[in-house]
Amino acid sequence: MGITLGQGIGAEEALTGESRSAQHPGSPAAPLTAPLTAPRSFRLRVPATSANLGPGYDCMGLALDLHDIIDVVATPRRDGDRPQVTVSVEGEGAATLPRDATHLVVSLIERIMARHGVGMPDLEVRAHNHIPHSRGLGSSAAAVASAVIIADELLPDGLTDEEKLQIGSRVEGHPDNYVPALRGGVALSWQEGDRFHTVPLIPHEELRTVLAVPDVEQSTAEARGVLPEVVLHADAAANSARTGLLVHALTSAPELLLAATCDRLHQEQRRAAFAPSMALVDSLREAGHAAVISGAGPSVLVLAAGDSAARAAWSHIADHAARTDDMWTPAILPISRAGATVEEYPR
Ligand SMILES: Nc1ncnc2c1ncn2[C@@H]1O[C@H](COP(=O)(O)OP(=O)(O)O)[C@@H](O)[C@H]1O
Numbered sequence: 570m571g572i573t574l575g576q577g578i579g580a581e582e583a584l585t586g587e588s589r590s591a592q593h594p595g596s597p598a599a600p601l602t603a604p605l606t607a608p609r610s611f612r613l614r615v616p617a618t619s620a621n622l623g624p625g626y627d628c629m630g631l632a633l634d635l636h637d638i639i640d641v642v643a644t645p646r647r648d649g650d651r652p653q654v655t656v657s658v659e660g661e662g663a664a665t666l667p668r669d670a671t672h673l674v675v676s677l678i679e680r681i682m683a684r685h686g687v688g689m690p691d692l693e694v695r696a697h698n699h700i701p702h703s704r705g706l707g708s709s710a711a712a713v714a715s716a717v718i719i720a721d722e723l724l725p726d727g728l729t730d731e732e733k734l735q736i737g738s739r740v741e742g743h744p745d746n747y748v749p750a751l752r753g754g755v756a757l758s759w760q761e762g763d764r765f766h767t768v769p770l771i772p773h774e775e776l777r778t779v780l781a782v783p784d785v786e787q788s789t790a791e792a793r794g795v796l797p798e799v800v801l802h803a804d805a806a807a808n809s810a811r812t813g814l815l816v817h818a819l820t821s822a823p824e825l826l827l828a829a830t831c832d833r834l835h836q837e838q839r840r841a842a843f844a845p846s847m848a849l850v851d852s853l854r855e856a857g858h859a860a861v862i863s864g865a866g867p868s869v870l871v872l873a874a875g876d877s878a879a880r881a882a883w884s885h886i887a888d889h890a891a892r893t894d895d896m897w898t899p900a901i902l903p904i905s906r907a908g909a910t911v912e913e914y915p916r
Pocket residue numbers: 570571637662666672673674696698701702703704705706707708709710711712787788789790864865
């Protein structure tokens with residue numbers, strides 16, 4: 570997971586890049602403002618994402634039509650001192666995720682609100698999780714985007730778009746999953762100093778996405794840990810060319826996707842961490858499909874040009890699964906144009 574909260578730099582700095590006292594002179598001694606004067610009730614949908622897309626390591630990603638759903642009920646605090654927080658989780662993570670204020674989404678909401686000088690209301694969070702965890706589909710980025718959007722809803726003045734971009738990118742540590750989880754579509758993002766920037770890419774109308782999800786997990790932190798500190802100049806140069814080509818292929822020339830998805834920075838270096846996934850990528854690419862490792866793996870993503878190419882990739886994955894002992898679930902999943910969206914419930 571790319572979470573930096575509470576690691577290395579302090580949690581407050583991870584959220585804003587500045588100390589609280591710099592933004593709120595007089596704090597941290599200043600008490601938090603009481604939250605909410607009226608109850609709020611809403612549903613949040615946040616998409617899965619596939620990062621890297623081959624050579625776009627830590628900078629490119631797209632949102633997929635597979636969503637976590639969170640129902641939120643926020644009410645003014647009954648007990649003045651402590652917020653009452655209840656968490657329920659169905660689906661992915663139901664057996665493992667905490668049900669208290671240490672839950673990633675809840676703890677991050679609390680930190681963002683505190684950073685803005687506002688205390689937590691009483692909060693009921695009901696998570697219906699559909700994004701598989703630790704499969705390279707951005708579940709942690711989706712959780713971070715959920716927290717940012719819920720905090721935006723609960724803060725009296727909300728968050729600006731710029732704050733939403735900075736906070737979540739900083740917490741995740743890299744923006745490639747987080748930005749499409751927040752904003753949808755396909756995104757190219759970069760960092761200058763401690764500021765994150767992003768531009769949307771408008772995908773070509775023929776672009777299709779096919780996903781193959783295995784029944785094994787791979788922690789993102791571990792997959793990042795195996796990457797070398799230094800890359801050869803020749804690899805960096807080759808990767809630059811393919812990343813530039815990838816922007817062109819995604820937006821204007823899907824027939825170039827196979828050449829454009831050739832990576833020199835991370836997939837081969839991580840092969841031992843997800844050998845069956847690399848075998849599937851190799852097999853798909855030999856057959857002409859633009860297959861890549863999704864995020865830090867172990868899922869595999871195919872970028873296809875048109876419906877029949879997408880169906881052929883789907884069949885190739887199903888045949889590969891039948892030939893090997895590996896369990897793969899293939900799916901043709903559209904790109905989600907919407908990112909994290911909120912629907913209000915009347916009370
Ligand atoms: N919806 C969620 N709510 C709370 N925590 C989550 C949620 N989704 C993911 N996480 C946390 O993130 C971890 C997975 O993160 P990571 O290893 O980065 O893989 P992924 O590629 O799925 O983001 C989970 O084990 C869990 O601790």
